[in-house]
Amino acid sequence: MAPSDRTPRTAAACRNDVGLARWVLSRCFHAVPRAAGEAVFRSAGLGHLQRIVTFAFGDGIIEDSEAAFFENEARRLGLHDPAVEEMRRWLRRGLELSRIRGGQLPRVHSTTLHLELDELVHLDVGTVQVRQLASGPRETPGRLVASSRKLRFLGRAGGGNEIAWQKIVEVTAGHGGVDIAATTSRGGGTYRVDDPDYVAAVLSGALRVARRLVIAPGARDSRAVPQAVKAAVWQRDGGACVQCRATEYLEFDHVIPHSRSGATSVNNLQLLCCRCNQEKGARI
Incomplete structure (x- = not known):
């Protein structure tokens, strides 16, 4: 089946994976060793949370609602894992940078510069x-x-x-x-x-x-990736970096860069980890 023919998986479908893992554990606890069952649940839960984080970064802007959704899902799963803390740190960092890029700029006190009266x-x-x-x-x-x-x-x-x-x-x-x-x-x-x-x-x-181009709440730039496109790319690439197969710090990357008129489409998007994406830069 061609990648474009696959049915995109929704966030609800990923939650169903976690629910299925719980159901299997509850029904088959007598046949499955506890450690093995917990490993299955951990893998499904972390995969679900990583998908939420990656999708949040897919449009270049992290909103409070996306961070809140991650926290709700992490609480619902009850996973206490270093990987969850790392995802949380990355998401909060993205939220901070999104606010700054949107115009909520920090202020730095300087005593060594000669500034105009209204200059910050x-x-x-x-x-x-x-x-x-x-x-x-x-x-x-x-x-x-x-x-x-x-x-x-x-x-x-x-x-x-x-x-x-x-x-x-x-x-x-x-x-x-x-x-x-x-x-x-x-x-x-x-x-x-x-x-x-x-x-x-x-x-x-x-x-x-x-330039008076401050981003309005809820606005998106032209690189925004529709949810259905994110889901199709995620499924096609198996939720892992296409270069090194890492499953953490994933980002949606334009194969032909957006700055070179690359389309925001399934065929022109791929999953890359943060490191591979930085090394690629704007190269094709």
Whole structure:
């Protein structure tokens, strides 16, 4: 049967798997060793929770309702497992970054910058600026500072540059850094930071606020993946990364990147773990 012909499995169907595991345990406890039965239930329960988390990340925005649904299901299953705590941590992290990208920006107190009266600082982190020159890459250590007015790079040895938000085109998190595309060569490039996802979230949020594109509650961007498409991809790929077969930290990845007009369809989506997805980047 072709992948597109398979019937997508709903969240209710996955809950039925857990229910079936419980029914088997209740009916066959005399024939199945307790340890083996608990292992079956644990596997089904963790698979169900991992699916909830992966589906939540599928549209790029984590909402309070999705985090609450995970907590309700984890409570209903009664699983006390390190894997559940790790999923919870990942989901809460996603919720925090979603709020930041949506415009709920942090505020950082700075006593070393000369700011305008109404200017707020949202980010101040150590970084290494990597610029591709004709002679090769040039690395310059310094600080990356994002305010409500502009993005600044302050070189450790002096100098640097600044760029208004209106001249920044896109901010993306890469493997070990953030990539900033701008309409001018000054300020653009790659910045190596300790927490690329957080830095990219703050910069994206500041960019949205500057452009008055703050996400309304419940809104989705054009990369949103419909539930039926998520279910079909999950079933086809067996709930595991197609490259390394990991079953944790799974993400829906566009084979042909969305930035290159890749469709949000079953045939153009695959499951990748976070590590494989970062290593792939925007490559096809």
